[in-house]
Amino acid sequence: MYEPLTERSAIELAERLRLFPEDASLSCREIGDGNLNLVFHIVNTKDGHGIIIKQALPYAKVVGESWPLTLKRAIIESQALRTFASYVPEYVPKVYYSDESLSITVMEDLSHLQIARKGLIEGKTFPLLSEHIGEYVAKTLFYTSDFGMNQQQKKQLAQQFTNPELCKITEDLVFTDPFFDHDTNHFETELRQDVEKLWSDDVLKREVAKLKRTFLTKGDALVHGDLHTGSIFASETETKVIDPEFAFYGPFGFDLGQFFANLLLNALSRNEQDRLPLFSHVEKTWEVFARTFSELWETKSEEVYAKADGFLEDVLRETFTEAIGFAGCEIIRRTIGLAHVADLDTIEPFQRRLDAKRHALRLGRELIVHRSTMKTMNEIKRFFEKTSLVNN
Amino acid sequence: MYEPLTERSAIELAERLRLFPEDASLSCREIGDGNLNLVFHIVNTKDGHGIIIKQALPYAKVVGESWPLTLKRAIIESQALRTFASYVPEYVPKVYYSDESLSITVMEDLSHLQIARKGLIEGKTFPLLSEHIGEYVAKTLFYTSDFGMNQQQKKQLAQQFTNPELCKITEDLVFTDPFFDHDTNHFETELRQDVEKLWSDDVLKREVAKLKRTFLTKGDALVHGDLHTGSIFASETETKVIDPEFAFYGPFGFDLGQFFANLLLNALSRNEQDRLPLFSHVEKTWEVFARTFSELWETKSEEVYAKADGFLEDVLRETFTEAIGFAGCEIIRRTIGLAHVADLDTIEPFQRRLDAKRHALRLGRELIVHRSTMKTMNEIKRFFEKTSLVNN
Numbered sequence: 038m039y040e041p042l043t044e045r046s047a048i049e050l051a052e053r054l055r056l057f058p059e060d061a062s063l064s065c066r067e068i069g070d071g072n073l074n075l076v077f078h079i080v081n082t083k084d085g086h087g088i089i090i091k092q093a094l095p096y097a098k099v100v101g102e103s104w105p106l107t108l109k110r111a112i113i114e115s116q117a118l119r120t121f122a123s124y125v126p127e128y129v130p131k132v133y134y135s136d137e138s139l140s141i142t143v144m145e146d147l148s149h150l151q152i153a154r155k156g157l158i159e160g161k162t163f164p165l166l167s168e169h170i171g172e173y174v175a176k177t178l179f180y181t182s183d184f185g186m187n188q189q190q191k192k193q194l195a196q197q198f199t200n201p202e203l204c205k206i207t208e209d210l211v212f213t214d215p216f217f218d219h220d221t222n223h224f225e226t227e228l229r230q231d232v233e234k235l236w237s238d239d240v241l242k243r244e245v246a247k248l249k250r251t252f253l254t255k256g257d258a259l260v261h262g263d264l265h266t267g268s269i270f271a272s273e274t275e276t277k278v279i280d281p282e283f284a285f286y287g288p289f290g291f292d293l294g295q296f297f298a299n300l301l302l303n304a305l306s307r308n309e310q311d312r313l314p315l316f317s318h319v320e321k322t323w324e325v326f327a328r329t330f331s332e333l334w335e336t337k338s339e340e341v342y343a344k345a346d347g348f349l350e351d352v353l354r355e356t357f358t359e360a361i362g363f364a365g366c367e368i369i370r371r372t373i374g375l376a377h378v379a380d381l382d383t384i385e386p387f388q389r390r391l392d393a394k395r396h397a398l399r400l401g402r403e404l405i406v407h408r409s410t411m412k413t414m415n416e417i418k419r420f421f422e423k424t425s426l427v428n429n
Numbered sequence: 430m431y432e433p434l435t436e437r438s439a440i441e442l443a444e445r446l447r448l449f450p451e452d453a454s455l456s457c458r459e460i461g462d463g464n465l466n467l468v469f470h471i472v473n474t475k476d477g478h479g480i481i482i483k484q485a486l487p488y489a490k491v492v493g494e495s496w497p498l499t500l501k502r503a504i505i506e507s508q509a510l511r512t513f514a515s516y517v518p519e520y521v522p523k524v525y526y527s528d529e530s531l532s533i534t535v536m537e538d539l540s541h542l543q544i545a546r547k548g549l550i551e552g553k554t555f556p557l558l559s560e561h562i563g564e565y566v567a568k569t570l571f572y573t574s575d576f577g578m579n580q581q582q583k584k585q586l587a588q589q590f591t592n593p594e595l596c597k598i599t600e601d602l603v604f605t606d607p608f609f610d611h612d613t614n615h616f617e618t619e620l621r622q623d624v625e626k627l628w629s630d631d632v633l634k635r636e637v638a639k640l641k642r643t644f645l646t647k648g649d650a651l652v653h654g655d656l657h658t659g660s661i662f663a664s665e666t667e668t669k670v671i672d673p674e675f676a677f678y679g680p681f682g683f684d685l686g687q688f689f690a691n692l693l694l695n696a697l698s699r700n701e702q703d704r705l706p707l708f709s710h711v712e713k714t715w716e717v718f719a720r721t722f723s724e725l726w727e728t729k730s731e732e733v734y735a736k737a738d739g740f741l742e743d744v745l746r747e748t749f750t751e752a753i754g755f756a757g758c759e760i761i762r763r764t765i766g767l768a769h770v771a772d773l774d775t776i777e778p779f780q781r782r783l784d785a786k787r788h789a790l791r792l793g794r795e796l797i798v799h800r801s802t803m804k805t806m807n808e809i810k811r812f813f814e815k816t817s818l819v820n821n
Binding site for chain 2: 204205
């Protein structure tokens with residue numbers, strides 16, 4: 038049944054689905070990076086209107102390696118997009134069609150926007166990014182949690198979003214391999230001493246162990262599961278979260294942590310005077326998240342204990358602590374693990390890149406180890422400064 | 430397809446399954462309490478050898494009320510019995526056969542043993558009870574957790590044991606209704622003032638809210654889900670855990686907490702000088718649990734972080750705290766909620782019963798509120814004494 042689409046069969050599919058007017062003149066280009074998915078961009082050359090057809094490939098290619106990867110992730114992705122669209126239609130691409138046997142999702146063309154990571158590396162700031170992501174995270178988490186959803190329906194949704202194979206990637210690449218001398222890691226030879234210090238850091242490993250356990254066991258809500266700045270399309274006015282193939286029932290703090298980490302990784306790549314917009318984004322994301330989540334809690338909660346004195350504060354506090362810890366893990370793995378970020382890897386000259394990566398390792402470590410005593414989001418900035426090369 | 434068995438069709442089924450010799454002379458008696466299940470005891474009158482056929486009914490009857498209840502619980506029960514049997518065959522009844530469409534499980538006859546609650550009420554002590562239950566809980570939890578099982582298989586097992594309807598009973602009757610003026614509660618008029626004090630106790634409710642959230646979200650391992658002393662068959666030498674129809678992926682501390690609570694509820698029904706065996710059981714259960722779990726952790730863990738310094742202690746500590754909190758909830762709900770225990774309800778004279786129930790409410794409250802600062806299991810005894818009528 039399954040076979041990879043070609044540019045030709047992608048156009049035929051679009052025609053069959055009548056997604057364009059009868060007299061449209063369609064052109065198609067495969068624009069995926071070829072690692073995990075085929076991505077076809079089909080445009081009606083008469084009016085410039087387009088669609089995206091995304092098809093999962095039955096294997097993953099990363100740094101030359103190839104391993105089989107479940108096609109079920111395409112089902113998870115289209116179902117997650119539809120689920121999220123029911124709560125935050127403004128922040129996710131519209132899904133026009135999906136086909137489980139072909140592992141395809143046909144969706145809105147977002148090519149008028151830019152991948153946030155790319156824009157941030159170019160020095161853009163996307164002024165509404167944190168406001169939008171804070172609201173996106175608050176609503177998707179609240180409405181799919183035991184607070185915003187019937188608790189029995191939630192269990193069935195969690196069952197549907199069981200996603201062992203994609204979770205395994207996170208368990209290995211985010212929470213495990215970077216903290217051990219594992220062959221998936223890669224980093225500059227010059228960093229070896231810093232990395233070995235990390236590997237022998239018992240205090241750190243005990244805390245990462247607990248964070249991994251939280252990731253493995255705590256099913257708070259349907260999380261995106263891979264909310265880095267490469268999973269976000271943005272402009273000055275719009276924000277769209279894409280690629281939820283890692284979606285599963287996970288802890289409240291996970292998406293926030295990944296997002297914070299990737300903002301901070303970008304900050305690490307910038308000169309001191311250009312970092313402020315990133316810190317502001319981190320703080321604003323939390324502020325909007327906490328405010329939106331609290332409003333929903335007060336007005337829409339399905340849980341009778343939502344009215345219990347202090348309980349909301351407990352939940353927010355725990356989410357905050359988790360997010361900081363997950364952010365620390367993400368910063369470290371993006372520096373020395375299998376999948377790097379361009380923010381750090383493109384820093385020139387080389388010595389500055391090394392400095393930034395050493396700073397990243399120290400920052401990641403401090404966030405993980407001190408997450409429970411941090412009280413406000415602007416402490417992140419303090420830790421960022423404390424761990425910069427200047428003060429070490 | 431589904432229809433309730435009769436004593437006649439139960440015998441026919443046993444014959445069809447060839448569970449007895451050809452020349453057997455079978456007699457059958459329905460021995461269930463008629464609330465949730467039919468239980469047929471079939472005996473070969475020639476040699477006294479027997480079997481049990483348990484069939485789920487499509488409704489539940491509690492205090493005269495009747496509501497529909499999923500037959501799927503029979504599947505959960507037989508699958509849980511088989512899963513647990515693969516780790517602790519000595520502590521669960523053997524399953525000979527199960528039929529999903531008929532909602533039946535055919536299993537070992539345990540009529541040579543006594544329900545532990547009944548024996549404890551009669552003043553028996555079952556000297557090996559805590560040793561066996563400690564080992565049962567340690568092994569079933571460890572081997573079905575992310576520490577003792579491949580983490581991807583664990584997710585699939587958790588998916589299989591999604592059990593929303595039975596979990597809802599616990600969510601309502603253990604964690605919610607008893608802490609609010611809900612019509613499922615029932616208690617002696619004389620207790621009204623004590624109960625109202627509980628309902629207006631904001632400190633308590635905030636903590637119960639967190640415990641309920643842990644129950645709703647934390648999928649550590651396949652828990653029995655209803656491990657009170659009425660779910661345990663025992664003798665001087667044997668212990669068998671039955672009725673895992675509430676099984677689901679829940680927190681490590683849940684089964685321990687329910688078991689502790691029911692030991693303490695029995696202690697509450699006894700004179701001071703007869704309580705020691707119960708406290709010893711509580712302490713011994715934890716001791717055997719912690720020792721067995723630690724040995725498995727050291728020798729069989731699938732999780733590389735099992736070797737991280739201090740991590741085992743963190744997990745045990747968290748399990749301990751949870752168990753104490755869950756025990757407190759169970760003690761309170763068994764005193765004023767829908768489903769009482771005979772241990773308390775049969776105390777005579779009436780005034781002694783009221784005293785014991787007031788003591789139960791105070792004890793439950795203290796365990797919940799102080800669970801995080803309790804360090805060793807013998808503090809339970811201290812709290813028990815502190816909350817007795819004499820000192821209040």
